[in-house]
Amino acid sequence: MQISDLPYSDPGVPDARSGPRFLLWLGRNQIGGQLKSLAWGLLHFSSVAGLPYGVGYAVQAVVDRSGTRLAAAGGLIVLLGAAIALGDTMLHRTAVTNWITAAARVQQLLARRTAALGAALTRRVAAGEVVAVSTGDVEKIGWFVEALSRFAAAALTVVLVCVALVVYQPALGAVVAIGMPVLALAVLPLLPRATRRADHQREKAGRATELASDTVAGLRVLRGIGGEELFLDRYRRASQEVRKAAVRSARMWSLISAIQVLLPGLLLIVVVWYGVHLAREGRISVGELVTVYSAVMILNYPLRHFEEIAMAYSFSRPSAQRAARVLSLQRVTEPAGGLLDTTAPSGDLYDPATGVLAPAGLLTAVVCGDPDLAGRLADRLGGHPASTETGDAPNPDDTAAGDDEREAEKAGLPSVLLGGIPLDELPLDVARSVVLVQDKDPVLLSGTLAELLYVPSSGAVRPEDALAAAQCADVLDALAQSSLDEDPMSARITERGRSLSGGQRQRLALARSLVTDPEALVLDEPTSAVDSHTEARIAQGVRALRQGRTTVVLTSSPLLLDRADRVVFVQDGTAVAVGEHRELVRTEPRYRAVVTRETDAEAPAVRTGPRPASETGIEIDIEETA
Template identity: 85%
Template sequence: MQISDLPYPDPGVPDARSGPRFLLWLGRNQLRGQLKSLAWGLLHFGSVAGLPYGVGYAVQAVVDGSGSGLATAGGLIVLLGVAIALGDTMLHRSAVTNWITAAARVQQLLARKAASLGAALTRRVAAGEVVAVSTGDVEKIGWFVEALSRFAAAALTVVLVCVSLVIYQPALGVVVAIGMPVLALAVLPLLPRATRRADQQREKAGRATELASDTVAGLRVLRGIGGEELFLDRYRRASQEVRRAAVRSARMWSLISAVQVLLPGLLLIVIVWYGVHLAREGRITVGELVTIYSAVMILNYPLRHFEEIAMAYSFSRPSAQRAARVLALRRVTEPAGGLRDAPAPTGDLYDPATGVLAPAGLLTAVVCGDPDLAGRLADRLGGHAASAGDGGEKPQPSVLLGGVPLDELPLGVARTAVLVQDKDPVLLSGTLAELLDVPSDGSVPPEEALAAAQCTDVLDALTQASLDDDPMSARITERGRSLSGGQRQRLALARSLVAAPEALVLDEPTSAVDSHTEARIAQGVRALRHGRTTVVLTSSPLVLDRADRVVFVYEGEVAAVGEHRELVRTEPRYRAVVTRETDEETATGPALESEIEIDMEETA
């Protein structure tokens, strides 16, 4: 795979059981690139290691007064210099290619996982962690993959040089062959502590990133309550913890670097002392002594890659672990028979786990006694339920659309059939026209969707802030931060209405708007979605009163079904949820019925 061929047609199915397994999987999938980098690395390091022989041969030729020997040594050194330059250039090229292709593969896998899980991703993994994995962690994973082949080439070079020196000059070669493994393994006792400190640094950095992401996301609210200084102080403390952890980690790596400088120096002292002793006895020539001395000096260069691979692994292992944790998340448990290849089904939307039924073509409102259940139910109705591998949750039967399990449909088909609008929808930056340019059948024009979502004041605000009188060309800032919560909510609702899915699931779509606007939105959605299946999870009486049917879910199961006014009279638990009444008021519920009906009629 070359950089020009990216992105991958298929990044593959990762082994996400652990961080090391994920790194091993990446290495296997880039075997060709790793072998190419290894070959160029052997040429480069081998040529570097061959220089001492040329230098020693030249020194011996000068001692012997041999002109032809000196010319041969000069030619050999020139040839090795060319090989060093070529090998280094191609090694760098192939190693960087491995780094970029590995990073691209990981980013494609993360993007595919994000697209598969949708809004459920940030419910299972903190948004800050997803950002950290897709940015800094990807770089560290790529660093390890890139350094692996260079380390392998350096290690093979060290072994070959030691064997060659033993054959070339056994007396000194044995000393080098014994000393080099000691140098390479001397830092191993320090690596566990260095790795732990690196893990602590990465963990603290991840928490700081999450805190910064959450603070920025809620900055508008924080300013409204005067709490930005409190959160900024928290981030300052978190960043100082990251700094202290980084310093502690750097101390260990500086100690490892010092050991790798000190021990080769001691080995050189031993080599020189023993070599001079052998030369005085006439057991080796001056050229052989220079050759072995130069070889030990040169071997410090490939030995540095032992330190690099240790650092790369210690930093990439926790990064790979986080990436594997994200990639291990699954949307659903795929059936043994595989996914169906069928068009988007139509019909009733039914959840066997709770008993919620949304008949085709009707507006069904769902009231949950547990507010947290509403979000989970919205996920289930959209086919985003957690599988058995996500946090140990027990798998539940698939939601059915027209009798067809959503879990058995390809992801694209399932999302075409059922669209879920999250309780806190996200608006991307761009023009309003770009925001509403979503896949749809074209049956709902943007103008009608905006009118149904009561976006008139939003359009006026966007037009005033724009240089163009056309509101569709007005720009929306990142995540719609220049708009109020209610304005963002209505624009997101308009976007969902334009998509015109077969089944639309709305989770608290009017929680941030006033009661009069809420009533008009409910009427507009009812009229625009006439003949299509719509599910609204809400506890607002104004929305519930305009639903064709209301389903009350209590303790995870359907407890009552009917019209809103009927349930207010006959179901005390339902009345307690939608009117927020206290236990004392529950007993006087019938006396409140007329007041509730009058309030709804006045609002309408």
């Protein structure tokens, strides 16, 4: 795999059972690149290790006053130098290629998993952790993949040099062959502690990143309630914990580095002392002593890669563990046999778990007695309920005593049906094309307004019509003033639409959803940030534009409810009443309490006469009994 071939057409199915297994899976998928890097590494390290022989041969030629052998030694050194340069260049090239391709594979896997999970991802994994995994953790994983082939080449070179020294000069070679394994293995007892400290540092850094991400996402709210200093102080404390953990980790790694310098120095002293003793006795020549001494000096270079691979693994293992945790999350349990016919279905949208039915071609409003249930119901209607996700570690908060609703979800709920076909059995791309869910807090990506509205669509709804239905005239005027050519479609929208008000962002997101024109559109509180007059016009515009299409609006706004073809009231996770808005206001006290925000103490025993439009969305004469 070359960099020019990226991205992967198929990044594969990762082994996400654990961090080490995920790293092993990455290595297996890069076996070709690793072998290339190993081959160039062997050329580089063996050429470096061959220099002492050339130097020793040259020294002995000078002692023997042999010009021919001195010239041969010079030619050998030049040849080895060229091999070192070529091997080092290609080793760096192939190792970096391995790093980039591994990082690209991990990022593609994370992107696919994020797309598959959708909004359910951030309910299982914090947004800051997702950011940390896709940035810093990918870099750490790539570092280990890059260092692996260099370490393998260095280890093989050390073994070959030790064997060669034993053959070349058995007396001194035996000392080196015994000392080198001691040097390589001396730091092993310290690695578990260094690894734990590195894990602790990465954990603290991940928490600080999560805190920073969450703080930035809620900065506008924090400013509104004056909580900036409080969260800033929390981030300062988290940063200091990261600094302390990093210092503790660095101390351990500095100790390992010191040992890696001290022990080779001691080995050199032993080699020189013993070699001089052998030379005085005439058992070895001066050139052989220089060769062995130089070889021990040169071997310090490949030995440094033992420390690098230990550091790379220590830092990449927790990163791989976090990546594996995200990749192990599943949107749904795959059915034993999927549908052979992947034609987009149509018809009624029905949730067997709650009994909510949205007939085809009608505008159905859903009112939930529990506000939290509305978001979960919207996710269910979109085909990605939280109850069907799996991961390596359940959230203990999900099993709190008395939380019967979440316990029922954990047990698994039946899939939502579209035209009688379970959404779980549809391929993901088909399910996403037929049912679109707009969250109550939709995200606007940075770019121009034209790019924002350039989404997959049926072509039946023009952007101009969608903007008009969402009542975006004032937004277009504001964007036109900020555009150089006074064309609102070319105006830039900042990240998450931060330059727009909450109502403007909400209306642009609604226009984007309307342009998509799916078979079934689910809107979760689409007008919560706009005034009542604009809300009434939006309700009329959505109803007109979605004529003949299935639309579900989760809301408690009387202005939207009054324009719905039918209203479903959900209490305690079950649809308990169905009808028109004015009918339910008159006949269902629980529904009336949710819609009008009226408590039992505030409700009069008998009320006769017109109810204000602010409460019901219309004026009707009613007579009600408490």
